[in-house]
Amino acid sequence: MTKYPTPYSVSDAAGDLYRSYKAFLIRVAGQKFCVPDDEAEALVHQVFISYLRSGSSVQDVRSWLVGAICNASRQYWRDHAKDEKVSDAGKGLYLRDEGTEDLLVQKLRIRDLLAGLNARCRQTLCLHYLEGYTAAEIAEKLSTTPGYAEKLIHDCSRRARELTRKAERR
Amino acid sequence: MIHHPTTEEILTLAMAAGGHNPEVDKHVSSCASCSTELDDLRSLQDVLRDPLVWDQNEEATEGEEVGWLRSFAASLQSEDEAGAKFLEDLLRRPESRWRLEVGAEPAYRTAGFVRALLARAQTGSDESPQQALAMATVAAEISEVLEEGLYDSDFLLELRGTSAERLASVLTRLGRLPEAHAALDRAEKIFDRLAIPDPPLARVWYLRAVLLQEQLELGRARELATASAVVFRRFGELRRVAYAQLLAGAIDFQSGDFEGARDTFLRLVPVLEDLGDRPTLAGLYQNIGTCSMQLDHVQEAQLYLSRSSDEFRELGMHAEAIRTSWALGRLLLRAGEREQAVATLSQARQRFQELGMRSDGALVALEVAELLLISGEEPDQVLELCSEAVRTLQGAGMRGGVATALQYLQDALRTHAVTVDAVRELRLQLSDVVSPPPSM
Numbered sequence A: 001m002t003k004y005p006t007p008y009s010v011s012d013a014a015g016d017l018y019r020s021y022k023a024f025l026i027r028v029a030g031q032k033f034c035v036p037d038d039e040a041e042a043l044v045h046q047v048f049i050s051y052l053r054s055g056s057s058v059q060d061v062r063s064w065l066v067g068a069i070c071n072a073s074r075q076y077w078r079d080h081a082k083d084e085k086v087s088d089a090g091k092g093l094y095l096r097d098e099g100t101e102d103l104l105v106q107k108l109r110i111r112d113l114l115a116g117l118n119a120r121c122r123q124t125l126c127l128h129y130l131e132g133y134t135a136a137e138i139a140e141k142l143s144t145t146p147g148y149a150e151k152l153i154h155d156c157s158r159r160a161r162e163l164t165r166k167a168e169r170r
Numbered sequence B: 001m002i003h004h005p006t007t008e009e010i011l012t013l014a015m016a017a018g019g020h021n022p023e024v025d026k027h028v029s030s031c032a033s034c035s036t037e038l039d040d041l042r043s044l045q046d047v048l049r050d051p052l053v054w055d056q057n058e059e060a061t062e063g064e065e066v067g068w069l070r071s072f073a074a075s076l077q078s079e080d081e082a083g084a085k086f087l088e089d090l091l092r093r094p095e096s097r098w099r100l101e102v103g104a105e106p107a108y109r110t111a112g113f114v115r116a117l118l119a120r121a122q123t124g125s126d127e128s129p130q131q132a133l134a135m136a137t138v139a140a141e142i143s144e145v146l147e148e149g150l151y152d153s154d155f156l157l158e159l160r161g162t163s164a165e166r167l168a169s170v171l172t173r174l175g176r177l178p179e180a181h182a183a184l185d186r187a188e189k190i191f192d193r194l195a196i197p198d199p200p201l202a203r204v205w206y207l208r209a210v211l212l213q214e215q216l217e218l219g220r221a222r223e224l225a226t227a228s229a230v231v232f233r234r235f236g237e238l239r240r241v242a243y244a245q246l247l248a249g250a251i252d253f254q255s256g257d258f259e260g261a262r263d264t265f266l267r268l269v270p271v272l273e274d275l276g277d278r279p280t281l282a283g284l285y286q287n288i289g290t291c292s293m294q295l296d297h298v299q300e301a302q303l304y305l306s307r308s309s310d311e312f313r314e315l316g317m318h319a320e321a322i323r324t325s326w327a328l329g330r331l332l333l334r335a336g337e338r339e340q341a342v343a344t345l346s347q348a349r350q351r352f353q354e355l356g357m358r359s360d361g362a363l364v365a366l367e368v369a370e371l372l373l374i375s376g377e378e379p380d381q382v383l384e385l386c387s388e389a390v391r392t393l394q395g396a397g398m399r400g401g402v403a404t405a406l407q408y409l410q411d412a413l414r415t416h417a418v419t420v421d422a423v424r425e426l427r428l429q430l431s432d433v434v435s436p437p438p439s440m
Helices: A010-032 A037-057 A061-080 A088-094 A100-114 A119-130 A135-141 A146-169 B007-014 B022-030 B032-048 B064-091 B095-104 B111-123 B129-145 B153-173 B177-191 B198-214 B218-234 B238-254 B258-275 B278-294 B298-314 B318-334 B338-354 B358-375 B379-395 B400-414 B420-431
Strands: none
Touching (some): A010 A061, A037 A061, A061 A100, A100 A146, A135 A146, B007 B022, B022 B032, B064 B111, B111 B129, B111 B153, B153 B198, B218 B238, B238 B278, B258 B278, B298 B318, B318 B338, B358 B379, B358 B420, B379 B400
């Protein structure tokens, strides 16, 4: 008997979305808004529940998720502003900072686009830009020559740029 | 011919690596497109230095963590399906008994049923605002008695706030504006307690702007429409952004800023095309045509009104299509194309009658009769058009000023002494009763 694949359901879509964006959103809450780790995770859960309720009105999912985690993080600090244990810096975090969301959405888009690069390219760019490795250090790590590592950094940066340009045109 | 450097050469410059060509450096600093490319490359490099873009390997694993969301989505869906069935069940009973039936039957007390009621109240508010009001009222009542333990607190708050919001929307449609404001106040208070309050609060601002527009508080209405558009954009709710901008344009039109309104509407054309929202697009064309009419851009007005009429017709929205043709007839008249105007209006009259929209047809008939009277043409047709309008309107049981004007015209018909003033008076009285052609 032919086995048919199970139809892709709403719960599958929710699961996929959660897997793809959970880590990014927790980092936004934690790094950009200094929300404590366990609270950040709870906020992300709230973001996904809220998204599921309003999903049909959302045309740009990334913007919605980023907007929601920023909103939830600011609301978190607004609610905790009277808490004496919270520092003054924390108390100021509920104020809106123009452009934060746009920048975060751009980063999320680029993060997703990087998935279109091959593993070697991703590793090279990550080592170079994030970890600050020089071409010589990358060469050692990848067991190749510094000249080839230099070329890799160059080529992979160009490919990343091509991907972003293609996405901008869409 | 200018030779721009290749991406490769600009990238070498961006990476500040040795060996880049000084000629390239010189060109880029004086060439706008190349320096933009250099800036873009540098900003990409900056982004690549942020740990946020490198979390590919930290995706949540399948299991308990994803399981809770999957099961939440599945229960939401099954509750919605059950809610839709409850709604069909309720719709088979008399509206006057709804509150009683729902109060007596605990099975109805589910979030899915509330959402089904709210969805139907929204889609049905044009056709049957009273029924939509009954649904929104029942939804609001159930949302108040849902068991707290069964649902997450934010989930309940959002449901209660949305019920108040929908109630406000229907009350606005019914012209019960103070009650609508009160319902919006309530929705705003509830939404403000949510963990993620901005999207629903922006919906409240949007509705408040609609209300204030009705009350001619145009400045405040404009501010709220713009503020809601900003939030919708931040959350990627692009259709709502377009609607809020459409509202802002309509407010500009009402304020007499026809040029500003036209610019806003024209900017929205590609947006609504991308969203594939054809009914709103048809309305947008109508708005552009109406602005162009006010600005005496006759050809442009004709183009957009025709486009709107065609689009409405293709969508099967025949009444809207005829209303647009009606506006087109008025435009032609304004442009001095009297003969074409009479033909277009006569066609609109006939189509209204075919659809059984007799009062609208009568109003157009009077408009044609007035035109013919002014030019002194076709006296027989004038009498025929006026008699037909009088018959229709008498059958519709008109009262007050319309009835008086109707009697006046009827007397004039009897003596074959129909005047422009008699026709115009009835037409003006009728304009308050029958929806006139679109002005916005």
